[in-house]
Amino acid sequence: MSVWRLVLREMKHRKANFVLSLLSVTVAIACLVGAQTLLRSDEIQTETILSEKQTEIESAISVREVAVAEAGKALEDSVRKDMLKLGFNVLIVPASQDLAELHLNGTLTETMPESYVDKLASSNIVTINHLLPSVTKRVAWPEKEIDVIVQGTRGEVPIMHRGLKKPLLEAVPPGTMVVGYQVHSKLGLKAEDKVALLGKEFTVKTLHPERGSTDDVTIWIDLAEAQQLLGMENVINAILALECGCTGDRISQIREEIAGILPGTNVIEKHSQALTRAESRNKAKVAADNALLAEQKAGQETLARETKSRAEIQNRRAGLVGILVPLVLIGCALWIGFLAFGNVRQRFSEIGILRAIGLSSNQVLALFLIKAGLIGLIGGVAGAVVGVLIGIQFGGLAPSEETWRRIFETGAVLTTIVLAPLLAPAFSAIASWLPALIAARRDPALVLQAE
Template identity: 45%
Template sequence: MNIGRLIIREILFRKLSFALGVLSVLAAVGCLVGALASLRNHDRRTERIIAAKQAETQEKMELLADDYRRITLKLGFNVLILPKDQKLSDLYADDYATKYMPEEYATRLAKSRVATINHVLPSLQQKVKWPETGRTILLMGVRGEVYMRGAGQKPLLEPVQAGKIVLGAELHQGLKLKVGDKTRLMGREFTVAKLNEEHGTKDDITAWINLAEAQAMLGKEGQINGILALDCTCADARLPLIRAEIEKVLPDTQVIEFASQAIARAEARRRAEAEAVATIEREKQGRARLRSEREAFAAVFVPLVVLGCAIWIGFLSLANVRERRGEIGVLRALGVRARQVLWLFLGRAVAMGVAGACLGYAAGQVAIAGAEFNAPLLAAVFVGAPLLAALASWVPALLAAQQDPADILRQE
């Protein structure tokens, strides 16, 4: 005879009490395993969804790239018309033309109805110091589009109204300006009308204002230093053909290619990619929020169930101790040590924990469809559940061990 045998015999004798305890551990372990399995399932599902989304986006991007390629093939050139004496090396070094031509050229070009040009945009551009902020910027005066085909033509570029300013990303981010804010530039007050997003080009340090205001501020009344001719539609031979046509109308100018298909295509791709990334990111955030909600629920629910089960096991153990008072008395009289009595009850609780851990783990796995076998969790449950049951039974077991056999035997 030993304590283990005594524990087994007692469990077989009081099956209901033991089963209630096992049920309690089962509930606690089942909840824990179920909650963790559910979270793991969520993670796996998230990985699958994101991977599918990424694959789908990749596929769409390839299709889009192909579409853009086809679309931009049909686009004409964008060309920049500069004064004839403008050295291109200076243009590329300074980022703006240093020679000027009359603003009237733009009107002349538009009126000439050159067949290969659809849009005419005159501008005055100069690198200046923004004295109020200490920054060097590209100041761009624009007047919008000079229409070639009457008022019905859809504009490619909105004009900047007098007193308004449009800012590149570097400028509005650095100066923390928002739409509607007032700002002073070279002594004049402007209202911020628009904030451009980052392009990674000189546009980021460009401020657009009304052409007439720019001419006045730079002392270049009636002067411009570039005409942007957009959407030039010629099927082949391209630049030489456009150049020839323009030079007929504006003989003291030169024509260079500017921001044509490759740039348009790259920009379109960049935007599509950004949208795709944002869509995936939104999906990730949505899934993360859902996981966080589930985790928060489990973080409250599981400990509550575990606590409830521990209390229940404590009560069951206390009832068991009370029921076995006579047995404790006689065992103590026979010389059984207090420590052995303590183990008699703790051993029962551990057995309860082991049985509950087995069944609870299985129940948790079965309850959550697609739950995978998790060896570390199984090991943790096999250690944790008996430990929890033993802790919950500790006080009743201690009370049993401390009972005075003489008192029991006199009263029984």
């Protein structure tokens, strides 16, 4: 006969006490393990949500990146085509020309020999394609009493080494004029009207639509006639060069090449519509890139907000668990102690007899503590299993191999589960300690006298 046998027989005999004590330990351990599992489930949920959100954001950004890249490529292609078709314009002017004059009034005051254009045309220049020599002067139109810009042009001068090309711009035939929008609308001019300019009669050949530039107050006539009327024989103010096929830093290349042919000149870039469009598109691309960056930033901020929000929820839950679990443990411990005390009271007579027949107080103490330990062991295992299942259930996770893997990934839950069957007997024994001590110290003489 051993103490163990006595304990097992007693547990089997007093089933209600055993079951209630077991239930208490199970509840306590289930609460502890369940809370750990629930918190871990929460972490897993958070990881899943954040991962999904990250993927969603990355996917949206990826789609946007593809769209921007495609738009960029289309833009680049479009600009390239525009450039190919229209080219960039450059203006070759005397080096002494005050560029402020050009930018402010659209006119040029300095001149250079007209022969420069022929020199350029007969050179082996490669950075420019078409040459348009011109004279430009702002004059008061005495016959009409308005100020206009008179521009004399002889049309394109072909570059000899490239052979004849179809000119991009037609020359203004002698005796005719092309009139800008402001001028013809103010004077009520129509095509084929005869008008006098500086004492010479011209036929209106073309009326330009509004361009929103100095072109609107300009009259174009034949170069030679303009030189004669303006007193600028054999000189020109500028050579407009068209269709530059350069890549890279084109203006530097053009300047370098022209400086070698026409010393004493300056080359300035003249914005074309194509360039303006290209710039607009570039701006649009920059805006799209910025929008993409903003979207990326917004995505990261959303993610950060979500992370913070989840962390706050988790902290709140952890705080609640930190209060509730100890309360439940204390409650269960008190209940186990109460049950143990009830068991001791119920067994006073038995304890007295056992002491009378020779059991020591330590053996009586062992009777109760072994019982408590066994209840703790069984309750610990049961509580661990129940706790994990409840934690997963309330944590909103579906039981699966992946769920188990992730639950036990961090080790905290696993450690609790492993320790539960070890700690639960200690928990139960501590809760039963006082009643067990009362039983062990019970004087058998008092018990027998009371009988």
